[in-house]
Amino acid sequence: MNLTVVPTEIPDVLILEPKVFGDERGFFLESFNQDSFRQATGLDVNFVQDNHSRSRKGVLRGLHHQLPPHAQGKLVRVVSGSVFDVAVDIRRDSPTYGRWVGVSLSAENHRQLWIPPGLAHGFLVTSESADFLYKTTDYYTPAAERCVAWNDPFIRVEWPLHGEQPQLSERDRLAPPLEAAT
Secondary structure, eight states: OOEEEEEOSSTTOEEEEEOEEEETTEEEEOOOOHHHHHHHHOOOOOOOEEEEEEEETTBEEEEEEEOTTSOOOEEEEEEESEEEEEEEEOOTTSTTTTOEEEEEEETTTOOEEEEOTTEEEEEEEOSSEEEEEEEESSOOOGGGEEEOOTTOTTTOOOOOOTTOOOBOOHHHHTOOOHHHHO
């Protein structure tokens, strides 16, 4: 797997760009290879669950996380459509606490985002619909699941909403601010 790693403003969050082989027939890429991931990132992680969601334009999911000992690292990508993907550092002892990183992930750019355990994650669908895939390092554990307000004034994520209101689940609509959420 030919993989380029692009650092972000939060050192633990990484953008991964796989090598895409394309011609007039289409393309091929290796979406995950444990050895290549380890060599490119220096991380030795074990993924235990794969998830797939489909959402319509304007749907905002997040900012979600799980508490230790069930905190999840996530490797996320989009296979249809596009999203604005966000990772927020909610680790109180981190020098980047409360900071966020946002990146466009799409079926066209093939980018992936590594979000380590201890960060909250969310995304906004920017195309008519999007199929979003993610690998996790721990199982979904409802009792450990938490949510941070998508519009927390301390975090100030700059969602590309263009004056529109996002479509939110009830849980996301009622999520507490960061200070009360962790």
